[in-house]
Amino acid sequence: MAGPKYSATCSAPVNIAVIKYWGKRDTKLILPTNDSLSVTLDQDHLRSVTTASADESYGGKDRLWLNGVEEEIAEQGRLRTCIDEMRKMRSDKEAGDDKLPKLSSWPLHICSENNFPTAAGLASSASGFAALIYTLATLFGLLPAVDNSQLSRIARQGSGSACRSLFGGFVAWQGGEKADGSDSLAVQVASREHWPDLHALICVVSDAKKGTPSTAGMQRTVATSPLLQHRIKDVVPARMKSISDAIQRRDFDSFAAITMADSNNFHATCLDTTPPIFYMNDVSRAIVQLVEELNRASEEAGKGKVAAYTYDAGPNAVLYAPKENVQLVLQLVRHYFPNADFDDTFNLLGAGSGASHRGQQAAVPLPSGLPSTFNSSVIPVHEAGAVRRLIHTQVGDGPRKLNDAECLLKEDGEPLRLARAKRA
């Protein structure tokens, strides 16, 4: 359907860091204490879609709907900052060309949806803010004069890791040194086409208690962890270089070793915080032990590493693996963690692409093709549902401009879909 007259609809991807961002040197501008590097995941599977529209006729103020629920746009808030910055770029453009409609002076209606449920346990702020910034840049006709690195500088002020979702492939967030943050932005290290065979299996781990919010947690680490300073000064700079080189060489062994070491190093600084912050639970740790044993046995057999784990500020594991290894890893995880919901995007189980596996499932035997010295009792078979859901995806591209058919606003500027109940 056709949306409002002046509108744009775009999507942006999720990214999962392999060199972790943890700690701000400036909490208002969101300037990190260290560089970070991430892999962008495929928008065909995980994405945020945003429609933005400007119109004189809209009521006096900007409005935002998130997954069908209207959200307040707080003054002094991060969302406000992002909208104002984009509007300023538009007004500068209008100042140079009278013929342009005065979009910068009109109210905005913004509607954003994620195609992955919150239940997936994936942070949506990165893809959400990236989609917002890219959509406004499109609506305001700023592209390509303003490039994605410039946009990343603004997305960063919405949510730090959002700056990395403005590129596909392998993306570095250069922390920068300037106090105004002008040099704190994202750059692409390599495109998805450079290493298209890198896949990801997300293991959504059930967790009773809510963990420490990352925004509060990371500043507590900055304030109290003696080890964090060492991570910032010595550990991360060396790893940024070595993992970038590994990506250039498509060297999965090195990529995996650095990715796992940095995930553990990050969670070590969380544990070194006062009071300590715990994100990984016993199930997270069991997945670590499973992957470590699989890699050990594979290397003993003269082959390389099979997969790499990484954990953000929660118990979920993201497993990176070369395409040809995913089937083995998937069946191994399904053996030890029965009954995880799984949509078989790549038809690994042979029931058809996207075939949905839900509810009671038959026990999955140990896969054939395991390295001969693999110790199958490294962890016990867990109770059904310990891993709630599995999501198989791959390295993906950057933000996309979508056509009117995907517009989330009706011609009158009202949201196409509204959620029944307001979220708690």
Place this chain on the structure above:
Amino acid sequence: MAGPKYSATCSAPVNIAVIKYWGKRDTKLILPTNDSLSVTLDQDHLRSVTTASADESYGGKDRLWLNGVEEEIAEQGRLRTCIDEMRKMRSDKEAGDDKLPKLSSWPLHICSENNFPTAAGLASSASGFAALIYTLATLFGLLPAVDNSQLSRIARQGSGSACRSLFGGFVAWQGGEKADGSDSLAVQVASREHWPDLHALICVVSDAKKGTPSTAGMQRTVATSPLLQHRIKDVVPARMKSISDAIQRRDFDSFAAITMADSNNFHATCLDTTPPIFYMNDVSRAIVQLVEELNRASEEAGKGKVAAYTYDAGPNAVLYAPKENVQLVLQLVRHYFPNADFDDTFNLLGAGSGASHRGQQAAVPLPSGLPSTFNSSVIPVHEAGAVRRLIHTQVGDGPRKLNDAECLLKEDGEPLRLARAKRA
């Protein structure tokens, strides 16, 4: 009963470090990468008892019985090293006095028992080697000419932390710098009489899987953890000084803060190891969160910290607290972790000193006297037995010479008690 003619029987205590030992700079001599500091626990509750006897009539070789099971004394082993070192001191003494019986040239029979079951999940190597060394020093008549610091240098070569069990109260293991280890020994920081009101509650946590043995684990950390180097160089030296000062001042708030921070710092370096080492499990972490919340609420009420947790290379928590706080802490732990076996050494539950609480127990209500802002839902009430056993003890004294009544060898030099089956 009277033992063999030439015999001595002594006991030595368990010690629990508050500044942790993790990593060796010399694995043969057992020289640590950093200083450590521990609290000696009361031998009335936890101890190793050893009887050593020398006699011409014994068969050609030294023999050892551990908890009623004969153990091989391996050549080149740590036990061999300790026995040889002690024997050398005796022969030097004999060389200076012909009238002395030539004990140094006769075979030894050594019998050692712990009064705490392995099930308690407490390392017995520290108290065991300390008891062995102190008993041989007594048998060989080396005391007091040879002091306990000199003996600690030998005990250290049996098991690093054993050197700290040669003193009561608060004990520092000075790592030293010399290659020959001559300056790597234990010294007393303060006696038990200096701060007799410091109590300990040991929470024995059930754990399915066996953790990484500490001897192997610590060297893996030395080899692979970038954070350990920072701990060794900067973190520990400052904490050794500040916790020693806190002990001198009997300042529990500072003692507790440093103790908890160092436990977390140590486990952080384990997590930073490749592959990572996990000792704490979800139950261990729940106890951390419980103690942190109790302390937070108490400090918000203008009072100090109530207790401090520390974890060695396993899931068990040791909680240190001033005597007057133990009842509150005990009932809090029994509320959230039902059905732990508990011998009430200090009669906190009013059923008599040493009253045994075993098996099915009635639900324990939240204790009265909790700080008003304590959040009782900080952790859930766990399934019965998540904490298997509770042991209440206090700061204790150093090795003791025991009388013949406690001799573990019969007159003929054979063990008084033999275990039925050999341990697995």
